[in-house]
Amino acid sequence: MIEIDIEKENKAIAQEYKELLRISYQTLTSEDKKLIRKAFDVSVEAHKDQRRKSGEAYIFHPIAVAKIVAADIGLGATSIAAALMHDVVEDTPTTVKDIERLFNPKVAQLVEGLTKISMVQKDLNVSMQAENFRKMLLTLNDDVRVILIKIADRLHNMQTMDSMEAYKQEKIASETLYIYAPLAHRLGLYKIKNKLEDLGLKYTEPDIYNDIVSKIRETKEEQDAYIKDISEILKTSLDAEGVDYIIKGRPKSIYSIYRKMTTQNVGFDEVYDKFALRIVYKSNPHDEKFLAWKIYSIVTDHYRPSPSRLRDWISSPKSTGYEALHITVMGPKGRWVEVQVRSERMDEIAEKGYAAHYKYKNGATEENGLDVWLNLLKEALENSEISAVDFVEDFKMNLYSKEIYIFTPKGEIKSLPKGATSLDFAFSIHSEIGIKTRGTRVNGKLVPLNYELKSGDQVEIITSPNQKPTINWLDYVTTSRAKNKIRNVLNEDTKKIAEDGKEVLTRKLKHLKITLNESTINELVNFFKLKTSLDLFYRVGVGSIDNQQLKDYAVQKSNTLINFFKNKIKRSHSTSDVDIHRQVISSNYDMLVFGKTQDKLDYKLSSCCNPIPGDEVFGFVTINDGIKVHKKDCPNALAMQANYAYRIMQAKWIDSTQQDFKATINIMGMDTLGLTNELTKVISNNMNVNIQSISLSGDAGIFKGQISVIVPNITILKKLIDNIKKIDGIDKVTRVYKN
DSSP, X not given: OHHXXXXXXXHHHXXXXXXXXXXXXXXXXXXXXXXXXXXXXXXXXXXXXXXXXXXXXXXXXXXXXXXXXXXXXXXXXXXXXXXXXXXXXXXXXOXXXXXXXXXXHHHHHHHHXXXXXXXXXXXXXXXXXXXXXXXXXXXXXXXXXXXXXXXXXXXXXXXTOTTSOHHHHHHHHHHIIIIIHHHHHHTTOHHHHHHHHHHHHHHHSHXXXXXXXXXXXXXXXXXXXXXXXXXXXXXXXXXXXXXXXXXXXXXXXXXXXXXXXXXXXXXXXXXXXXXXXXXXXXXOGGGHHHHHHHHHHHHHHHSEEOGGGOEETTTSOOTTXXXXXXXXXXXXXXXXXXXXXXXXXXXXXXXXXHHHHHHSSTTOOOOOHHHHHHHHHHHHHTOTTXXXXXXXXXXXXXXXXXXXXXXXXXXXXXXXXXXXXXXXXXXXXXXXXXXXXXXXXXXXXXXXTTOBOOTTOBEEEEEOTTOOOOTTXXXXXXXXXXXXXXXXXXXXXXXXXXXXXXXXXXXXXXXXXXXXXXXXXXXXXXXXXXXXXXXXXXXXXXXXXXXXXXXXXXXXXXXXXXXXXXXXXXXXXXXXXXXXXXXXXXXXXXXXXXXXXXXXXXXXXXXXXXXXXXXXXXXXXXXXXXXXXXXXXXXXXXXXXHHOGGGEEEEEEOOOTTOOEEEEEEEEEEOOTTHHHHHHHHHHHSTTOEEEEEEEEXXXXXXEEEEEEEESSHHHHHHHHHHHHTSTTEEEEEEEOOO
């Protein structure tokens, strides 16, 4: 029986290998095929005794990653070979030297880069995930293909997570949404970005994901018919004009529907541009732009466009290289429809990103937007002063920013993220110009350094050889490049002061009978709520930490032992209470307990999402403030899961009927006579609900209100919301989470 299974498995492996060669985006030469075959053989031999958690042979994973690299990302034989062997060095006795001997230095370099990413050592003082990400980006200095293969590896891992434990699924999915999906987006891999986001949502918000999927299925037939009707009308005109094209319906990704529902606070039915189609046309390079606007003219002859929603990324491509016209038109039945217009070349670049750029460069050496971005990224990576978590935050902020286009005095155009300032612009030209900036003129007028630029502004930088950045400059800029350069200059001065500060601190602590060692430094950093030892020494050096504050620390240190025993007694007492009463309270599910052993620990409810009993929650161990409890869908949950997974504690409610909790709800509707009376009557008729504050207003027929109520648990809050929704004239009732 086992022999038959192995034979069947071997046939499946061979079939996957043939499929890999067949679907390759690049044309493979006979030499390429030999290289790939050799890599396949090495990988099969190295992984022959390994199986995945699902039980299947491990070799299926590297083949699947290689297929994504070959077909979806569009890389060539070297990358396909590296993808096939991406886990060989980490999981088996094979070394990088062996791979270099068997193949060539380039394949070995890619495999080594992939191995480095996987083997980052855990350090509990920093975020493992953030540091891992930074090290991954450092491989850009060698070859961007390492990251592209890593994205393919992450996509396949996300596609095969079903056999993992739920908490691991959530951690990996959070990290994917936080880091890998934005990175895929920035590298122009839109198809992969959509897949990563949808899978991320599937494991972080399974109920919401399944609800959207089922609603999409329910409306699919109607949506297909709707798109077909529009397509038929457009086809007649496009054919008459002799355009060579194809039209396809473009389903909106599950994650983008979810994001619209949450950011606009609307239901599935209210997401207005779920209908979308794409027109992809054939063209020679000379006529591309002309044909795009010709198609725009045909579309708008039939359907009225929304001028505010026209996106022209043909005249000014995105820095990822993305080119297209996006037109939002009013379709039949009063529904908005997005129409994307792309040439075949533009479509290929949108699907394949990085790889397609080089196919269409035709040997040209000019830098495109992506190359510029990669160079800026390398520059940021070389700045070791910034913490990994801060780096990720800065990086993400620049990833998500929309772009504005700014002119130099000579009329050259520069792209910057939306929200960039005139000082950001100075640093974008050259770091030396940024550092020496004395003033800035925008459109001929003198403006402050923190002036926020708008697309089309013309900016002139005034420099002075004596100018130096100040600490305030960090508040004047938004781009990570400018922040890093300013920090570097400031740090040179800071380090000198900090060195003196360390000597002063050693002397002062000696008087207090305390030795300055690593443990003391960590305690002092926490005590003064600082981030690093450099901050501590600098503050002592400039005198902002004085003798009295150090004496306060010494007193607190001597009390720590007593507090430790007090907490231990309290904790053991609480735990025994849980054990004694567990049978009695298990039916109520309202008390908050932590971990698999259901310990009752001291905690605080987080103010960013205000969890109440019955909400799905987790505990987060803070540095200075004990355990903070957050809702699983808290706006900050993704960042915490991705950056500090080792600080996350499982938590659930068991019993809290003796405590009351505050919740805030927003109400909106039509301002009708007697609505206020009806509303207060409904709230006061609900048992166990007390109004803490109420704010109601009417404006031009629209009624708005915010009510803070005290409730014992989420069941009663949900019942209250349902009852308010039933009031005639009420349109929306939503629970508010403070950011």
